[in-house]
Amino acid sequence: MSNANANVPEHPMEKLLRMERIPHIWCPTCGIGTALSCFITALEKFDYPLDKVVVVSGIGCTGRVAGYIKLDSFHTTHGRAIPFATGLKLANPELKVVVFSGDGDLAAIGGNHLIHAARRNMDLTVICVNNFIYAMTGGQTAPTTPLTANSSTAPYGNSEPPFNLPLLVGSCGAVYVARWTALHIRRLANSIGEALNKKGFSFIEVIAPCSTLYARRNRLGTGLDLMKFYHDNSEIRHGAPLEELDIGFQQKIIVGKFIDRERPTFLENWNNWLSQKLGDKFVPYGVAPQQMQLRKAG
């Protein structure tokens, strides 16, 4: 839908946004919009038919990404974006399936799916927006809330250590793991581009400000103050050992690309192993029909 005011030029990202859904529901200074902008920037450079790119989200603030992006998009249940995406990808391996969701959705309720998708090397790109808190439900503790940080379910400060997400997915077998903040827009967009081009399970953590709940509860100032904090306290260390990537309360945030490696995907393993075991009787899965017919005729 074009802009109602003819004098206002079309925003360069309008082609990939559902403009009829705008304005979005995110708060001013929220980092999710930035992450979405970076994703769109990456998609514009992505050499793949965009009709074949599908976005799956779970529940929460970041879960709403699926509703704003103008691609086939699925807003699913809390924690189940990755298995939903797994079904989509396996049903049609031609699709480039992107899971775009929050830290609570992917790492808490969806934690089991996250580690198993990484282990299987399911061919998905997962963009995890981490704002350290459950924002949509009102600021409760997340599995990423830093130790001692305040939340509505940790009113005296969080006593649990958080997940180090790059370490978690990296140790399970993800082939691409990176972390950026919502301040690193070019690096983040480039990184998303790399992840999209990667075959296998790629994971990008985006540290995003939540001024309405996280910053307010922790007296950290405005969204701008959070961005200033990122500016002063994030350190780019490509290839940093995963064990060193913990994030403490108001501590240094190490960002960069930590893992970029090759492993066969779930589907490659299925096709390779079964054709080895079963020979010509095996009908390869997800291979173009012409190739399959040739194979049968031959």
Next chain:
Amino acid sequence: MKADPIGVLTGEHYLDGDHACAEGAIAAGCRFFAGYPITPSTEVAERFVARAPFVGGIFIQMEDELGSMAALIGAAWGGKKAMTVTSGPGFSLMMENIGLAAMMETPCVVVNVQRGGPSTGLPTMVGQQDMMQARWGSHGDYEIIALSPASPQEAFDYTIKCFNLSEKYRVPVLFMMDECVGHMTEKVVIPRAEEIDLYPRRLTKKPPEKYWPYEYGEDLVPDMIVAGTGYRIHTTGLTHDERGYPVMSPVAQNKLVKRLCDKIRLNADDIIEIEEDQTDDAEVIVMAYGITSRVCLPAVFKARKKGIKVGYIKLITIWPFPEKRVRELASKVKAFVMPEINMGQVVLELERCVAGQAKTYHVPHAGGWVHDPEDIYKVIEEAVK
């Protein structure tokens, strides 16, 4: 449309109900299976994965039942006919996403080979105790379709019917087997592919610019797309309008939820299948489903021999319940007798439909084994008085 011969093992076979169910799915064109092992359903998965490599199918053993059900919905939107199987505890775990499938109007088939519950209960022994969970298990208001087979042959035949109904009404269809049917081995005749009618996916013929994913016609069922074909749709578990966009209003909620229910309720006559025997002159009707519909037969035969005018109804479709037929019969008979391997579930629906026009008797069994037909006979004898 007819079945693809590649998946149809035409001929006479000696199969258990679980294996027959897997063969029915493959014959129906199911090529995607996501599941998590649980007794007594696992043999369906085992059969499917053994056959999948030869028919162009894929099997994924998910990390849990929640993931299996979510993967099923994703696969259906990716263009595949998809199924999963489970038993009671796993069925409970699938419930949230069964609701999502109902809300997104996603065709898929969930098989529940029932065991005795609650909780871990009797993993290897029979129950029919998830019948109300099938109907009401997920939160909110919605309608599903549920069928129940009484033999391996029916496990094959009605699995195909499950897929057809699922495609026709874009609704998750629940196939409520029980452990006895799942594990009993009998002759199963698999017809030739050209004798198997399949209901094709309702794909829209409209171009993307004219298509809304939840715009519907007379039968209240919208046409579907396959992800990745240029339609760029959005769909969500949130209450949504015809465009698939979230709308948080009581008006949108009433319109959507009413249609989700009506598309099944108003088409009940097309969906429901039951078998009747000697109901014409019956004073008492024994109604049952699954293995119990066979176990009650000795009691029915004995009653007839003793001169009791007893009729017999086997439910194949459980949900929607054959309300209209029950109401017709209720005005003519003295009583209904319903044995179930539970403490009283589908009998509640029977009572509701009979609405006091006749007496209803439940013959409960808490599970672990089937009824002694003599127990059913005694209730028939009492009911005819």
